Amino acid sequence: MTKIIAVTMGDPAGIGPEIIIKALAEGELSGTPAVVVGCAATFRRILALGITPAAELRIIDDVSQAHFAPGVINVIDEPLADPQTLVPGKVQKEAGDLAYRCVKRATELAMAGHVQAIATAPLNKEAMHSAGHIYPGHTELLAKLTGSRDYAMVLYTDKLKVIHVTTHIALRKFLDTLNAGRVETVIQMADTFLRRVGYENPRIAVAGVNPHAGENGLFGDEEIRIVGPSVEKMKAKGINVAGPCPPDTVFLQTYEGMYDMVVAMYHDQGHIPLKLMGFYDGVNITAGLPFIRTSADHGTAFDIAWTGKAKSESMAISIQLAVQLA
Incomplete structure (x- = not known):
């Protein structure tokens, strides 16, 4: 049976729609068994700008209606109330609400077994919060939607993989709440995750x-x-x-092959080295969910949204990895 993944649009005012089209419309991912959850009208606006490869949008109501072929992008429409009023590169409540709805819809598809993995385009936390969806990011939102208690953020490249004990909390709060139970849980999750993706005897550094x-x-x-x-x-x-x-050397040691993954204590400790070494090809994965979830490892890039300047490598790799892990 074909393993199908869902790809969420992210914030429609950001680079998400653009990099999804770039990733799926041509090249080796063209024809990938993926259904995109997002606003079809916004994808049409992007295509009309001529900043992406040409593609045929196939609007479907159900995953079973998808037709996977080169140049075809299957879209489950999650519409904006008034798509033509969407302003590129601007924080908007309607865009934040759409980003939330796309993740919720994709999660429902995964929990029902209609798709086997999710790849998410970036959302904007301020826009999502303005719409009343108060989550620090994708990781916590997906945990809530799936009822997952033990979960962690993984940043993934070929040569450096990082899992985080904490992510979107203040550094002072991290120091006050750090505990052995969480550290042990994340070490276990690192081992489980690496085995799941093919490492027979994972080597983990903390x-x-x-x-x-x-x-x-x-x-x-x-x-x-x-x-x-x-x-x-x-x-x-x-x-x-x-x-x-020692945090100042362990990431380089892992990059050079001494370990397979680093357990990072807090957000920037893990993000800074990985983004330095793999900004364009890094993938964000949520470990501990009932299904595989990957994501482009960057933000909405409002400053270049809808200009054609956005690079799609991280989005493409996240889609490819979701298919492989599924």
Whole structure:
């Protein structure tokens, strides 16, 4: 049976519609078994600008109606109330609401088994919040929609993979709430995820919290009280894990092949090295959901929306990876 994925439009005022068309209209992903959930009228507006490859939009009501062929993009229409009033590159409540509805619709398709994975284009948190959908980002929204309790953000490239203990919280709150249970859970999720994508004996490194991983308590004791004991506990369960490792070197070591994944403690600790080394081909994956979810690892880029300047590599790789993992 063909494994079908759903691709969500993201914020329609951003680069999402444009990079989806670029990814699916031509090249090796043309004809991919993907259905796009989004506003068909907005896709037509983008195509009329001539900034993307030409494509045939096939509007469908159900996944079973999809026809996968080169140059054809199957769209389950999730319309804006007035598509012609949408302003590119601007935060708008209607756009935030549409981005939320696209994720909700795709999740329903995945939970019902009609699609086997989801690839999401970027949404704008301010726009989504203005529409009354108060979530820090895709990861937390998908967890809520699926009832998932243990989940984590994974950033994925061929040479560097990072999973996060925390993501969208203030750094001060992270320090106040860091606990052994969460660190152990994320180490387990890292091992499970890597095995799921083909690693027989995953090698996991756990980054420390403080400079030089605390330098034996000189620069902080979180490594002694929390991170170190968590690593030892998971080692005793048979997981190949090392740490706490100095954060300023462990990402390079992983990039050069010493480890298969880094457990990062907080958002920027993991995002900065990965985006430096793989900004255009990085993929965001939510581990711990009932289905595979991937995403382009960048934002809505309002400053270049609907201009043709947006690069589609990360979106294309996220779609390709969703198909492979499905």
